[in-house]
Amino acid sequence: MSRECISIHVGQAGVQIGNACWELYCLEHGIQPDGQMPSDKTIGGGDDSFNTFFSETGAGKHVPRAVFVDLEPTVIDEVRTGTYRQLFHPEQLITGKEDAANNYARVISAEKAYHEQLSVSEITNACFEPANQMVKCDPRHGKYMACCLLYRGDVVPKDVNAAIATIKTKRTIQFVDWCPTGFKVGINYQPPTVCELSALC
Known part of the structure; x- marks a missing residue:
């Protein structure tokens, strides 16, 4: 029985690296940008090790076991509108409204x-x-x-x-x-x- 890995990508660097990694994972396992796997293709002669990183929906779509988190939406919006936008579930892409660059904390009151x-x-x-x-x-x-x-x-x-x-x-x-x-x-x-x-x- 294969184990499941959940990837958590935090901040601008984490999200950008994560986006590149999931693109690579899809290419390695023959998963299309919309999460579907070609019906005529059997990856690795029936090897289903990719299920460690992807969960399969009832419709046969493969969704990454990943969460993307950032304080501001700009970088995650690139994932939402990019080539692999259909790969991720919207609930996996979590953003706030403002980034930490706008946090001017007082040192002395x-x-x-x-x-x-x-x-x-x-x-x-x-x-x-x-x-x-x-x-x-x-x-x-x-x-x-x-x-x-x-x-x-x-x-x-x-x-x-x-x-x-x-x-x-x-x-x-x-x-x-x-x-x-x-x-x-x-x-x-x-x-x-x-x-x-x-x-x-």
């Missing part, structure tokens, strides 16, 4: 931000923490060619210069020999604008 003012020195030091940078390497092990810092709000040049001087004396970051100064600084005195009742701050 607006109320807390008013009570915990960071100094210019703390903000500047935080810029060079690897956890605050979107890079796939540890920047502490390399050298910078240049660095641009843009401050916004109630910031004075004296504090900025002091913060940069502290970083240079600590040697926490290093610059290439041919560019020893390294820093380009801008200050925008206009405070950041926030939308009323917005989750973004």
